[in-house]
Amino acid sequence: MRQLIRVLIALLGAVGISIIVKSKEAGNVPLQSGGWRDLETD
Amino acid sequence: MIGILGLGAVGSQLLQRLNTSLPQIPLFVSGPDRKKVSHLMTRKNSIIFCDSNEKLEDQNIQILVLSCSSGHHLQTAQRAIKNGISVISTSNKLSDVVGLLKLEDEAKENGAVIVAGAAFSPGLTCALVDFASKELDSVDEIHVAKDGTGGPACAKQHHRAMKRPSIEWCDGQWVRRPGGSGRELVWFPEPIAGADCYRAALPDPILLKQLFPLASRITARVSASRQDRFTSWLPMLTPPHRDGGVGAVRVEIRGRLENHSVTKVIGAVSSPSTATAIVTEVLCEMFVKKELTSQTGGVASVCDSTDFLQKIKKKGIRVVEFDGIPEEKS
Numbered sequence: 237m238r239q240l241i242r243v244l245i246a247l248l249g250a251v252g253i254s255i256i257v258k259s260k261e262a263g264n265v266p267l268q269s270g271g272w273r274d275l276e277t278d
Numbered sequence: 279m280i281g282i283l284g285l286g287a288v289g290s291q292l293l294q295r296l297n298t299s300l301p302q303i304p305l306f307v308s309g310p311d312r313k314k315v316s317h318l319m320t321r322k323n324s325i326i327f328c329d330s331n332e333k334l335e336d337q338n339i340q341i342l343v344l345s346c347s348s349g350h351h352l353q354t355a356q357r358a359i360k361n362g363i364s365v366i367s368t369s370n371k372l373s374d375v376v377g378l379l380k381l382e383d384e385a386k387e388n389g390a391v392i393v394a395g396a397a398f399s400p401g402l403t404c405a406l407v408d409f410a411s412k413e414l415d416s417v418d419e420i421h422v423a424k425d426g427t428g429g430p431a432c433a434k435q436h437h438r439a440m441k442r443p444s445i446e447w448c449d450g451q452w453v454r455r456p457g458g459s460g461r462e463l464v465w466f467p468e469p470i471a472g473a474d475c476y477r478a479a480l481p482d483p484i485l486l487k488q489l490f491p492l493a494s495r496i497t498a499r500v501s502a503s504r505q506d507r508f509t510s511w512l513p514m515l516t517p518p519h520r521d522g523g524v525g526a527v528r529v530e531i532r533g534r535l536e537n538h539s540v541t542k543v544i545g546a547v548s549s550p551s552t553a554t555a556i557v558t559e560v561l562c563e564m565f566v567k568k569e570l571t572s573q574t575g576g577v578a579s580v581c582d583s584t585d586f587l588q589k590i591k592k593k594g595i596r597v598v599e600f601d602g603i604p605e606e607k608s
Contacts, residue, residue, distance in 0.1 A: 257505075271601055271602045271603055272467045272468065272600055273601055274597070275544060275597045275598055277409070277587045277597070
């Protein structure tokens with residue numbers, strides 16, 4: 237029983253960490269770059 | 279005759295493109311999945327299909343495009359070159375590119391051309407660097423970055439490259455550094471914008487060193503998510519996507535112009551698989567018109583980069599330059 241609880245806690249922890257990592261990734265590029273224009277090759 | 283080996287995301291697009299752009303040239307196609315060939319193909323009579331590459335030598339092929347998975351290019355290229363067949367390799371695997379460059383003498387003996395790393399990066403990036411360098415007196419540093427992957431084989435190669443050491447040219451010597459290290463926020467053209475890029479086993483510095491032997495630093499990085507980095511030492515946990523969608527490349531060249539330090543930043547936006555198909559299509563067209571100059575090397579070593587970029591732009595790849603002035607919103 238104790239082993240089962242440990243496994244469940246470990247699984248919950250892994251899910252929690254991946255949610256935190258994903259949410260940080262989703263919000264790490266809030267800026268717009270700009271400053272690019274078509275290259276003249278003629 | 280033009281041969282295409284591999285009908286993945288790149289090979290199938292290339293076949294469709296050559297079908298319309300070079301209608302007078304017969305095509306020899308080898309790949310396991312013939313279903314990928316469109317039913318709308320207009321000239322099926324001049325397309326010869328083969329399930330394996332056993333019949334390669336028996337065909338009257340002048341140029342062979344290797345669009346199969348990375349890692350299988352070198353042996354096939356050796357066989358082709360022995361028979362005087364020129365080779366365009368789309369592989370971005372380090373060992374493939376190094377091996378192909380070592381076949382230079384054999385290619386010269388047999389009168390064949392070898393284009394190594396003819397893809398989005400390397401390939402288009404080499405042409406961008408060469409084009410930008412024409413405006414400078416000398417080139418000191420070259421930094422290449424890439425975002426996005428093409429088909430499943432490209433995604434697998436990206437995964438493998440992340441766990442292997444990178445090779446960089448640094449102050450007159452080759453330096454190996456761990457893959458996944460050296461995080462750098464790279465600003466790509468829209469819609470990609472900012473992405474964290476890392477060192478990986480990428481062949482761009484090897485090809486660019488040929489062109490710019492006096493440069494003091496040549497590096498290449500690839501964008502990756504945290505998940506990519508954490509799982510790079512494991513086998514791929516989920517099957518790769520069919521096509522990775524829109525990607526971008528960015529090259530930064532630092533050099534000197536009239537005794538002043540100058541930095542030039544150029545990029546391109548496209549789906550990596552489509553860009554690779556366009557790069558190989560343009561090279562095939564140039565080969566047919568006898569416009570490929572040198573014998574062995576990267577894209578910029580075998581053709582004029584200005585001419586190449588003009589053709590690439592006409593086929594739909596957006597090539598842009600960074601001037602640092604944001605567009606005013608009206």
